[in-house]
Amino acid sequence: xxxxxxxxxxxVQPGGSLRLSCSASGFIFSSYAMHWVRQxxxxxxxxxxxxxxxxGTTYYADSVKGRFTMSRGNSKNTLYLQMSSLRAxxxxxxxxxxDLRSGTYFPYYFDYWGQGTLVTVSS
Amino acid sequence: SYELTQPPSVSVSPGQTASITxxxxxxxxxxxxxxxxxxxxxPVLVIYQxxxxxxxxxERFSGSNSGNTATLTISGTQSMxxxxxxxQAWDSSAAIFGGGTKLTVL
Numbered sequence: 001x002x003x004x005x006x007x008x009x010x011x012v013q014p015g016g017s018l019r020l021s022c023s024a025s026g027f028i029f030s031s032y033a034m035h036w037v038r039q040x041x042x043x044x045x046x047x048x049x050x051x052x053x054x055x056g057t058t059y060y061a062d063s064v065k066g067r068f069t070m071s072r073g074n075s076k077n078t079l080y081l082q083m084s085s086l087r088a089x090x091x092x093x094x095x096x097x098x099d100l101r102s103g104t105y106f107p108y109y110f111d112y113w114g115q116g117t118l119v120t121v122s123s
Numbered sequence: 124s125y126e127l128t129q130p131p132s133v134s135v136s137p138g139q140t141a142s143i144t145x146x147x148x149x150x151x152x153x154x155x156x157x158x159x160x161x162x163x164x165x166p167v168l169v170i171y172q173x174x175x176x177x178x179x180x181x182e183r184f185s186g187s188n189s190g191n192t193a194t195l196t197i198s199g200t201q202s203m204x205x206x207x208x209x210x211q212a213w214d215s216s217a218a219i220f221g222g223g224t225k226l227t228v229l
Contacts, residue, residue: 037166037218045158045166045209047218059216062124100171107154107213111177113165 002026002112004096009117016086020117022079022096030054030074031102035110036081038092038119048094049081052104064090086121093118125214127221134227141197143224145210148191153212155193157186160223161206169208170195202228 008020022034036048049070050059058070069082079096093116100109127147135141145155157170168177170186173193183198193212197204205228210221 035218044223045160045211045220047220050218061217095165100168100177106216108218109156109168109171110158110166110211110218111168113167115165 004114006117017084020081029077033099035097040092129221129224143195145193151189155188158209
């Protein structure tokens, strides 16, 4: 059974930093592209970033480009999102998402979603 | 920047067919996906690549995409289908989501 467990969320002041982690199990982690998608309280879904199977290629939404860095540790079956220069508008539940297909194929498809971790940016 | 537009709400009677639209410039030239999200739960992929269903998704869910509009169709709608539905496509190496449609089954 696929399991994605996010951690690292919490309350952080504007301008601060936070690192999210996503522990994956139940599938061959290194074979799948992975994604982060967020959802502000009571709002819709917003794309954050994508990383290829070997971590060599990343994509970011314009809203986070230059502030967020996505990475992965295939030996630890773990996905990361390093967030810096955080703003109030970054407040959201952050979902770790597994791609539908193994390998690196564009376009990607957001297949399995974790339960999410809440990030609150406030003073 | 690219935008996808969905109606805020759609209502349907049990057993009837619900259609939820998603509009975007030349959306038919891209692949559209649909997600279902129930209150307090994570989203679930119900349609990908315009009209394909992931394993475990009931046959009553179908999709189409042509011109500027993608459509999610739910045939024989059940009360359990009441949820928020989001469309999504890729543009310039970034995923774009529609604003979401609340489907009410009454």
